[in-house]
Amino acid sequence: MATERTLSIIKPDATRRNLTGKINAKFEDAGLRIVAQKRVQLTKAQAGEFYRVHAERPFYDELCEFMSSGPVVVQVLEGEGAIAKNREVMGATNPADADPGTIRAEFADSVGENSVHGSDAPETASDEISYFFAGRDIVG
Numbered sequence: 001m002a003t004e005r006t007l008s009i010i011k012p013d014a015t016r017r018n019l020t021g022k023i024n025a026k027f028e029d030a031g032l033r034i035v036a037q038k039r040v041q042l043t044k045a046q047a048g049e050f051y052r053v054h055a056e057r058p059f060y061d062e063l064c065e066f067m068s069s070g071p072v073v074v075q076v077l078e079g080e081g082a083i084a085k086n087r088e089v090m091g092a093t094n095p096a097d098a099d100p101g102t103i104r105a106e107f108a109d110s111v112g113e114n115s116v117h118g119s120d121a122p123e124t125a126s127d128e129i130s131y132f133f134a135g136r137d138i139v140g
């Protein structure tokens with residue numbers, strides 16, 4: 001399997017509870033390398049742009065409100081099959097369905113406030129990474 005990069009976001013519910021380091025340890029323990037990282041405060045409009053594929057979903061407004069409710073840590077993770085591996089480490093969207101040991105099983109509060117975002121495919125990973133980072137910001 002090829003080396004890939006994926007976009008990860010540690011969401012406001014997790015930064016509020018000071019869980020950045022514990023979540024980063026899960027990525028590193030799984031063999032993912034954090035090759036870019038910054039802490040930012042999104043506006044609701046920026047959150048809306050990032051999550052525009054969900055614009056028609058009933059949870060969209062609440063999601064944008066939540067994602068702009070506090071700081072997030074955006075990061076690029078790199079590794080063999082990083083996109084799928086990160087989704088495994090994250091666990092299912094709804095923490096009630098997430099496998100034991102996953103980030104969402106251990107830390108997430110609810111289906112909405114579920115601690116992490118991870119890209120779901122190569123095209124979205126590439127788009128999402130370039131939404132937050134220039135090439136020179138990523139050092140593998």
Ligand code: CDP
Nearest residue numbers: 059063092093111112113114116117118120
């Ligand atoms: O984040 P993931 O790719 O696992 O799930 P998604 O289906 O792409 O949904 C994006 C985000 O919308 C989720 O991570 C949740 O924060 C939120 N969401 C929600 O609030 N209620 C749902 N029923 C589904 C998703």
Ligand code: MG
Nearest residue numbers: 117118119120
């Ligand atoms: Mg998704």
